[in-house]
Amino acid sequence: MSAVPTPQPTPQGGNHLPEPTELTPRDAGHWAKQVTRLRLGEVPPEALNLNVTGKRVVGPIQGFGKLWQKTYRVELRDVDVTPAEVIATWKERFGSFWPPIGRFYGPLTSIAPGDVALLNLSPGGGMKLSTGILVLYADEESFTFMNPEGHMFAGWITFSAGQGDGGGTVAQAQVLVRANDPLYELAMPLALQRMEDRFWRQTLTNLARHLGVAAPVVTTTVVCVDRRRQWRNAGNVWHNAGIRSVLHALGTPLRSLRPGRGRPARGGPDPADGPGARG
């Protein structure tokens, strides 16, 4: 699974402008290569593969709702583990720490910059929502995901570990996101905020337990960074992964009636996913 790199421009000769330093920066290997649209590789047959391939990533600038920064933090008390060891474990077994409502179909070994993963979420009511993430950044002590168009949130989430105030190691998940469109924004106070809080608190609890913490305590800090909604991005609703997942589910019986088709492939090409979409 990978992101589609954008062709690099040919270096131009004779540039008289003062060039910033072109030495390889220390962070060069930690960032995903530049991508235009996401491309998802093979996924297990049971996975619902929608709303990832062909999508662009979206950050807080492209989102719609209020901008939130939420920090979920757990102290790894009485456990002798370094921040780098925490992150290595987290990368290797990322999906296994998720609560049952989410499935993470990512790389089999670890998490690396540029990886694209499929997410299947079951928020309730029998609904299954398919979306994904791009691994935007990864180093020894942190990694960051950025979301595609149609995801509930526009922005990124950073998983990190470091030294806590008490000298022990702490693990943290920090989101910086806006709801992606007006429908998601409407759902934020009703369900999305709570669902997200529960999700990451449970994930950190599972991680801490795996690392040997007997009774993990997860703290949550919430800051509204920007109360203004970005109405110019209201049209993001076109990509809404929830709506598209529901429409796909409703269309399943019809697709199975098509001549020459056996069992419909889950997550067949989504016309709106663009030319890069696959089934």
Added chain:
Amino acid sequence: MNQEDLTMAVRAVSDRVSVLDIHGDVTAASEHALSDAYAKASTPTTKAIVLNFTALEYMNSGGIGMLVTLLVRAKRQRQKLLAYGINQHYRQIFELTRLDEAIGIHDTETAALAAADAH
């Protein structure tokens, strides 16, 4: 990563425009340094803040988050945020994270100041 890995200088080039010279690493630990520098740079008459990245040495995803926060603060004050001195590597990161859609990127200080004064 310590806050000491970042130093910032503030230059008021006019009543309307201030330049923040960034030296070192921009990470989540840069929050106070960036915030303090912005507070010095922003006056009631400031219409644009220009970030000079010529001496940027390192930036992680936490640093990108700090720039988003700075952008929100500037927008709240109806100020433009511009940048120059960004090498190819960081320019790609601005494009990847789509920050370039909100922060005007220029090759030189002269070009950034011209854009800052354009409106």
